[in-house]
């Protein structure tokens with residue numbers, strides 16, 4: 001995420017996660033533009049599952065400019081190699097993807113590397129000490145996007161934010177309706193997919209609503 005935005009340590013921000021499939025990137029680009037123009041978004045993660053590298057490439061080439069024109073970091077999920085090849089701002093890796101050090105070796109020092117830490121203080125300390133740009137905890141709520149997750153409790157956010165400078169991301173089933181305690185517990189970023197794309201009034205209204213909640217918590 002852009003570094004200037006990390007300076008406001010108490011200000012939570014949105015980290016938007018893409019749907020797992022994007023059939024028509026040029027059409028989805030309109031949804032993304034609308035969402036990003038709805039309010040403050042720090043980052044967008046391209047999280048496509050079970051699709052070809054060509055499909056990821058086409059989506060990234062279409063969506064990255066939409067993000068970068070708005071100063072929204074464009075993060076590739078799972079694939080440090082594609083993060084470099086497609087000139088992304090960073091990569092997110094999970095515990096089943098590859099070790100942090102390997103991801104860092106591939107993307108180099110300039111791009112961001114974020115690491116899934118589930119509900120583990122140990123994994124988070126390990127990732128932060130190794131140099132991760134952020135650690136991600138979750139899932140805080142049941143997710144309609146990802147079936148198999150590890151339940152996480154809010155106290156891990158309180159503990160982390162009281163102890164560490166490295167930003168923490170909260171993920172898993174977060175919506176406009178349930179996000180307030182997650183923000184109050186100390187999340188620096190809320191990573192959200194369904195809570196934006198499936199919002200009853202559309203993605204733009206969802207981002208606007210999140211932004212208003214963030215502002216009220218400042």
Ligand SMILES: Cc1ncc(COP(=O)(O)OP(=O)(O)O)c(N)n1
Pocket residue numbers: 015045047077078092093094095096097114115116136137146169171191
């Ligand atoms: C910000 C953020 N946090 C966690 C995840 C989950 O990553 P991972 O455990 O590798 O699972 P998949 O997303 O790859 O299914 C994430 N993508 N982003």
Ligand SMILES: Cc1nc(C(=O)O)sc1CCOP(=O)(O)O
Pocket residue numbers: 017116118137138139140142143144145146149150171172173174191192193194195
């Ligand atoms: C990709 C992902 N990882 C999770 C974890 O717990 O690590 S939960 C999750 C899904 C995020 O989408 P939604 O906001 O729709 O629940």
Ligand SMILES: [Mg+2]
Pocket residue numbers: 077078092093094097
């Ligand atoms: Mg992964």
